[in-house]
Amino acid sequence: MTELEEGSRPQLPLRKRAARVVEQVGTPRLIVSAIVVLIGIFLARYSWQVPLISDAERALYDIRLMLTTPRAEQDPRVLLVTYTDDTLINTQVRSPLDRKILADALRSLDRMGAKAIAIDVIVDQPTPNDEYLVDAFRSMKTPTYLAFTTAATNKRFIDTRQEEFLRAFQAKIRTTSVKPTSIEIETDPDGVVRSWPHQPKELPPLLARAVTGAQDGFDDYFRGVRFRLPAFEDRPVFAKLPIDLFATPETAALMAEQVRGRYVLIGGDILDLDQFETPMKRITGQRTIGLEIHAHMLTQLLDKVQFGRIPRAGMWVVALLVVAAGALTALSDARAWKVGLMLVGQAAFFVALPFYLQWQGTDTRHLPAFGWSIGWLLAYAAIGAAVRAVGSQQRRFAQSALGKYLPRDIASEIMRDPERLALHGEKREIFVVFTDLEGFTKLSHAIPAETVAFLLNRYLDMLSEVVLRYGGTIDKFVGDAVVAFWGAPISRADDGERAARAAWAMYEAGEAFRKDVPEGVPAIGRTRVGLHWGEAIVGNFGGEGRIQYTALGDSMNTAARLESANKPLNSTVLASKAAVERSGLDWWRPLGRITLRGRSTPVEIFEPVPEATAEERAYLQEALKRFDAGDRTVVEELETLASTNVRDAALANLVYRLHHMESGGSYDLG
The missing domain is CATH 3.30.70.1230 (Nucleotide cyclase, GGDEF domain)
Known part of the structure; x- marks a missing residue:
């Protein structure tokens, strides 16, 4: 069809075109198209629950979250005090972490005017310095919170015996200033932290909620964590100092201004310990320590930032609209440039809407952005296939085939009966x-x-x-x-x-x-x-x-x-x-049995030799039967025959293969 013809042909209204497709497409294809469209609707709504597709959804969410996250200056409200690998070397204690250095650091921090102290260290087994640490806790005036967990909620890191010790230790240190806190962190199926954890009732308040005493609606907030990226690479969002500086009075005195009025979080910053993947890894390439994740949640709570929730009804509405857009695009009889504009506009919608919602503070975790694309494609493909099946294309196709790839007699028959x-x-x-x-x-x-x-x-x-x-x-x-x-x-x-x-x-x-x-x-x-x-x-x-x-x-x-x-x-x-x-x-001569490349079943092969006599072809056929029956003398006979026909390369090759085959076997071409 020429460009002029395309521009001049009448275009059916979309409603009539759809009615014609339904009428002429046939029941089987209509049923298949409907099933594919329904699958598209399902994926456009529930793609987060579909294996493999959910991985793509999580990746897109991480990209949206990070690209819409504002760069932040260092937060003056939070200080991270960490055990480092150097701390382990200096104390010559790895597990459990040295408790004397923790006790000395707590006494120093207590004198510096910290707003609150939270400790992401689980005291779940005895050490020689336990009583020293108990005395430090019992002397604390600053609100202090020590990590607590149970074997039921944290099976990977604590068993029943350790839980019993932890409960007993918490009971010893409990005062009006010292209380337990939950340090549980929840990951998605791919091991990435994206949302606030659902806290079991048997656990105390989560660290961020505990140190602030939050009563501002965060008790039932389980949506996305507001991660922040540093404004400058050399200045992280949270100041971080090694615990060693606070363990001795001389160096601790120099850190007073760093502590006064801040929430101090104590925990590990040790290689391959308590490390988590977060959406930030897609930009920074690095994992994040658990203590820093708690710091992000703490500042999110302090800033009272809660991501909004997308209503379920809204998710269904968009899923249906997306699939309908794909179907209507396939039904469209518009010119190519108009269809192109439709495609560009819809693609922009799929990409821009999730980013816009995230940028406006809506939690797009579980928003099926990738599922929309798949749903659209399935609807477009299913309806498009039905549209292409409608109409009498056979005759036009037969006419274009004349003289190109069909012999004349076949082409003539097809012209008389296009259904052929x-x-x-x-x-x-x-x-x-x-x-x-x-x-x-x-x-x-x-x-x-x-x-x-x-x-x-x-x-x-x-x-x-x-x-x-x-x-x-x-x-x-x-x-x-x-x-x-x-x-x-x-x-x-x-x-x-x-x-x-x-x-x-x-x-x-x-x-x-x-x-x-x-x-x-x-x-x-x-x-x-x-x-x-x-x-x-x-x-x-x-x-x-x-x-x-x-x-x-x-x-x-x-x-x-x-x-x-x-x-x-x-x-x-x-x-x-x-x-x-x-x-x-009858002009064929056998060339044995081979196994073709990429196959396992042998194939008997033949070569046309119109110039050979019937006796010559029959002799070779009989010789190969004798070889298959176990007569190895055939190889010598054929070798003699090949030597008298030096130009017969195929025969010489057959002799070579028979030398390297078992009787009744097949030569493998690998």
């Missing part, structure tokens, strides 16, 4: 011929491009003429390779003979071509041919405006592998036993 060239796939038994011109790719790099085009077109014309002369259907050209088949769209009783004669004639055409090349062109290799018979799905495949009548299936692959096998077997035309038995010709 159905616009769908059907299972057929066909003869497939696959050819390749040896060394042409290498040759194309050695001669000018104009010469390559001239030679290739002449070569393909010669082989195409052979296919059409013998009544075959040209499937496709793949570079210098020609793929053709017999038995579809119309089958004939002598398709096997036609295909076999065409295979040999294509080889001969290739020989004629290579002997008649322009001066200065390097030698051209032989044309190798593979012939096979088998089942295939034959029909019209492709998108609207670019339909190709082709065959798909194992028979096509087998023919291609037979063609490729010519090279290692020093042959030119190879046919499978299935094709030979149906060819009606």
